[in-house]
Amino acid sequence: MSIAINLTVNGVRLSREVDPRLLLSQLLRDELGLTGTHVGCDTSQCGACTVHLDGASVKSCAVLAVQADGAEVLTIEGVAGPDGTLHPMQAAFREHHGLQCGFCTPGMVMGAIELARTAPDLEEATIREGLEGNLCRCTGYQNIVKAVRAGALAMREG
Amino acid sequence: MYGFDYHRPAALSDVVDLLTGDEDAKLLAGGQTLIPTLKQRLAMPTALVDLSAVPGLRDIVAEGDGVRIGAMATHATVAGSALVRGVLPGLADLASHIGDAQVRNRGTIGGSIANADPAADYPAALVALDAVIRTDRRDIPGGDFFTGLFETALAPGEVVTSVFFPAATHARYAKFPNPASRYAMAGVFVARRGDDVRVAVTGAGPSVFRWDAAEAALSVRFSADALDGIVPDADGLNSDMHADADYRAQIVAVLARRAIA
Structure with missing residues (x-):
């Protein structure tokens, strides 16, 4: 089974077909190349994979990519200014x-x-x-x- | 994870139909227990039925002198709700100490109680406050809902939609979190409504339970020192590498006093 999802990542609108078991952390790192989101424990304890989902911090290894359908995701790559000025x-x-x-x-x-x-x-x-x-x-x-x-x-x- | 299908219906009736039509389908609320469980291949559902698109399940509304909390309300929402803080500050305080900030942003009251983890915090509040769990088909009293280790009174395919909490003159929770996991090694919720005092204990046994001796003592005199010398029977309490049953009994006795003061 493959599910169509639409989401916004760091201000960029995306459409993807994903397996329901794909984690948000995997979508970000493996499919979008946003490897600033680190996977430390993969058991939702360490928080290294924390991103913002519709403005709230979540552990992206404990969220399915399909659950981010329609959402806005902000990763560490998206927090600095467009000119590179650090947050x-x-x-x-x-x-x-x-x-x-x-x-x-x-x-x-x-x-x-x-x-x-x-x-x-x-x-x-x-x-x-x-x-x-x-x-x-x-x-x-x-x-x-x-x-x-x-x-x-x-x-x-x- | 093993593979599974995924559905996100917009109507509660479709959720129930999907669950009823496939006994190996599982309900997905916030996913903070279910997704880690799937990742460890400890569950193999054929499909996940996501409740997040069903309207109205996140609402928190005043009802009578109490508050009704939608099943999909997150712990962060409950903790930050002015309504909950006004009616039952002890319940908002409990929600504000579940897991960590990220977990509280996803985890839901409905998911927590349907999972019935023996170390979960909410069950103590539901039992002590005599809450009423509403499902797609009936109302279940809090005292009848938790039936054992990870077991509830829910029928296959039955979906929790909200929980009603009546107001109380006293409602406070105290817990001893495991220093590493932050799950309750024991947690005690003390509630008083009129002459009715209830003391519910989570984390210490296979499921939440009421501590009768403490309730009797507090019904005579509602004061922490009314519990002097009273310790729950350690027989049947959990023993593990973190705490043996005797130690847990002592923790419960201390926490009960903290939940009164």
Whole structure:
């Protein structure tokens, strides 16, 4: 069985015929070449594959491509400006060195952008709890929390 | 994943027909349990019937002195609902601590209760608050809905459409999340409506259950110290690498007090 889907990815409208079992993460990486969305665990725990689906952060390895029919998807490739200017959250991760190996970073940034929009405050405990769905095995999270706070402040000021 | 067909009907009657016509078809709500299960090849449905196109199933509306929550309302929606926060802040608080942010954006109340995971949070709220589960064909009292490990009173092909929660003078949930998985090693929901006090425990047994001794003590005096010296019987509670039954019983006793204070 193959299903026709229409979706918008990073502002580009697409039509595809997909097997129902194709994951959104597979569609993005294998068919669209958007390999910034990382697959870390493939068991929906690590959050490296986080993208925005109609504005909400989701783990793209736990969403079927057919479920994204009619939706708008935003990946890490789509958050910077058209001229390459980094998104404030990306800039904050660079400024505060919120990474070591960088594998979790795309998911962290996508999760953090939503956190910045929805968190009632930017206390350290709020940020740490808000990032529960994103695992980093390098940093111990110290600089990630600093980066998210700075990025969120920049987003709120911007 | 094994291969399967996929349907997304726009009418509830078509959903029911598809499920009734194929006993190996499965209902897809938010997919936060089902899709990982399929990926591990622990299930082999012939087809997924996606509920997401059926209108009205995400609505949260006031009804009497309570609130009716559509089966497809996500945990994030329930957590952020001004209506739920107003009527039952303890229920919104429970929803705000399910899984993580990404899971809460997809996972639904209907999917969670139909799956009946022994460590899920919502079952404790449904049982303690005496909620009523509405399906495509009937209403089921919360106390009759959860029948065992991953088992419910739902008939094959029966679809949860909403859950009604009556208002309560006290409704609070406390849980001890597993440090790694964040699933409840135990969770206790304490609800008081008039003279009726209910204490429902999830995560500790094969299915949610009411803790009678705590209910009796709290009916006499609704105060955390009314539970002094009372610990649930560890016999029949879950034992695993994370916590043995005796430890879980102690956690339940502590959580019940936290859910009152």
